[in-house]
Amino acid sequence: MISKKFNLLIISDRYPHEKDTISSSFVKSQVDCLKNYFAHVDVIALTPFVPRLLSRSSFMNPRWRRDAFAQDYEYDNVSVFFARYFTLPFEFSRRRRGDEAFKVVEKIIRRRKMHFDLIHAHFTYPSGYVGAKLKEDHKKPVILTVHEDRDGFLKEIFSNNRKIIYTWNFVDKIIRVNKKDLMEFKRLQIDESKLMFLPNGYSQDLFLPMDSNNARIKLKLPLDRMILVNIASLE
Template sequence: MSNIKNNFKIHKPSSLLIITPGYPDKDNSLIMSKFVKEQVEYLKSYFDTVYIISPIPHSFGLFESDKLCHDYTYDNIKIYFPRCYYVPIFYFKKILLDNRLKVIINTIEKNNLKFDVIHAHTTWPSGYIGAKLKEKYHVPSILTIHENGDWFEKEVKMDFPLINYAWENSDVLIRVNNKDIPILKQYNDNTYSIPNGYSSKYKILNKKECRDILNIQQDKKVIFSLGVLIKRKGFNFLIDAIKIILKSNPDILCVIGGSGPLKKKLEKQIHDLKLNNHVLLAGFIQEEQLPIWINACDIFVLPSLSESFGIVQIEAMACGKPVIATYNGGSEEIIISDEYGLLVDPRNAYDLAQKIEIALNKQWDKEKILKYAEQYQWENIASRIVSVYNKTYSENVIFN
């Protein structure tokens, strides 16, 4: 063993296979797991070829993903969207129907894909599939666990054999926060904390010009929030908070970007509270428009009940904006000082309203926020991920 250590040389992989539950289509008209695509943009320069496989459920053209997602290539990246069948039901610790592993193997064989490292995103099914492909093709598999706090906690409590298999048999586990590392180390000693990142398009722009583009009055105090309109994102508490704030701040405008199943319910809440002139549901916002919306605001608010990390808050910081967020499992590891933002109790509209008012009246140091956010630039995060690839691949070459 000592001779191996003395002669240890880092071997670098030349091709990467990514398994992900979602990936944007060619025209970016359907945004799924955009953070994976952004990460790939900064990983691709380290490889000759990057393969991405994202299984899409057959729906006879009913689902947007089935209609829009077709194989495409750009730069040195090849994306495959094989169609699959699965019923997302766990019954007696078995899956009723799921052929995603099979269709991924078929895609690999059909296209004669050769890869040195596998990187899977999210535990089920990608992490499980990555561990199975590791056995079949004898290449190392890395799993990044993106699950929000509540989801991750359920996975641990389920004690589901296939989930445990993914954690125990991946060569490396990466968690996007720090607090869950001790739990994951019970399944796999090779567990690291590496956060998500933000792209270079998030930067400071002229606030006046951004407001002119969006037709927002210059004298308004603008709050911006973003996310899928689902219960976990806590937008109902933000709307209640705006009602409270209006008593002392009549010039408030709160913009919530995103689409989702709770749209009608949130619209009714806004109408019932007579907030139509103060809360705007902006709907789905195109990726290229997001930096404009963020730069047009005064503060960014993330009222989520549960997050693993919360990419939008570092994107806001990259634009020099302070962030008001809840104690949700991810934000407290990012907002580590009141120089970058403020933390509030989840599900507490009064606490949220109070912290928003404090933030609107505080003089924030943009340069300090920007400097802090730099650690989350994708260039820096990608470099850390590639170091894990290289180390794991090199060890695999030597010991196999």
Template sequence: MPIDTKNLLVVSHRYRSFQKDPIDLVSPYFDNVYVLVRFNKFANISDYIHIPALQPFVSSFKIDCANKPSNLEVYKTSFFNLPFDSQYKALGDKHLKVVEELIRKKNIKFDLIHSHFTWSSGYVGAKLKAKYRVPFVVTAHGYDIYRLPFKDDEWKSKIEYVLNSADAIITVSRSNLECIRKLDVKTPVVVLPNGYREDVFHPLNPYECKRSLGLSSDKKIVLTVGNLEEVKGHKYLIEAMGRVVKTRKDVICYIVGEGKLENKLKKQIKSSGLLDYIKLIGGRPHNEIPLWMNACDIFVMPSLKESFGVVQIEAMACGKPVVATYNGGSEEIILFDNYGYLVQPGNSDLLAEKIIIAIDHKWNSEEILKFANKFNLKNQKKQILDLYNLVGDGDESCITGSISN
């Protein structure tokens, strides 16, 4: 039966950015798409008191219904959970309970399940597959596969259960694939990197973008986008900028993102005397990010670890070079110096050196754009739909050979 006569159920931690875009892209091929977004009621506190650590968990950050397809419905599956490891291990059954209640209440019918992240959405998908006897695909994005199953034996068992319950596994990088290979998992795996939407991320006039954002036209702009967490390495970017501005004063760095390190990073910037050169501008609407990408001169990803890092592809889709780290994902993107530079993570001296070189270098934007097009979501749509058809037909043995890795 062709998938355009079926309903798709998506269990996810978010409906925005790299999770929203591929869902929207395949939605025309289904009768109905139901997206169930996990939401922790504890984050409601941040609606009344500004708590940086909770910002990535509030509903306005997790759900973006702009240009939502007409046949797609988004539901919040809400419950209370404290941010402790013991609580996180118990999250699976809590999440499952509210999802099952919503399915009954809304009388949701579905023929295929796709869970984004192995825990806890993947656990929910595995249990729903067993109950409703429908195919189940899980995407292992990042921390949920490169860190979580290796924390202890209990976590390993939980994640292996999810992955072995699936009819197919998608993961976003070859470094993630290597993590899966370390587990006792028999399910076929497809490497399908996160992609970008060409209707959103494409070259625009940089001077018009700067004017629209109220930025100075005579400054060289360094940009990074990411949650304010330790793993994103903002500390080292700030240290690097301290070295950069000793060489040239016409550079300003904008950090887009929210998170628990907001106050700590503000103090670091102030104590380093960099208030004129580094600006923390908080989270920005997704449709504003292309303006920042086009306004910048270089994009920097100082992460200590990344599963892939789609924001660097989005910057390249705007013709911008990237200075990144050997973080597990970026080295699968910055293959040559034609696209940018790589440095060891946590090395602010080398990061500063490459930022200075990148600012002065004459980059070939057309070459960067041509490479970025490999990650265009339209080019990946067929692969996702082929995978859905294969698991729907019960022919998982053909998956590895039929889907391009």
């Protein structure tokens, strides 16, 4: 019997919604598993503010355009909130995203009177940074999963960005989906005891047990050709 005594707060750079069911769907998949172990789960997705009047602009990031229509929603014991913070698509503005996002998140927490026992942040900046700042204010433990691809991760390692270094030093646990990258944290003298390797998972229910020939027949693919498979989200 699982004792559901605790509440979980998820901070993520993105979360699926009606107009965008793909972005960070892996975060939702994890939430859908974790919700069975908590009394309640609050998800706060950090969403750049885009006026709907500008959502059709070709100069706007496609994801930002879709996020202009994101609406808070609930399902099961999960409540999802979109924290809209102001930012510009420039590097100097990116450095400020963490503080701007944190202010909006704090307002949502106070307005909704959220009570949480554990924080799980996805991606280092700005979500992990927001999680670390919340730990300062609310004295709750923070787990950070560093999802960044290797190029993005190494860019963070060598950036000397004080907010990123502060985040990695201040959170309680760091999960990296690539085991080899754990040693990169040593460059910054991050406490090794907080580092964990946990690869991305998948649901076996999504896959049918069959041999390769049966799969080719079902998908109407040639039996005598080499086939390359690419799994991605195309923009």
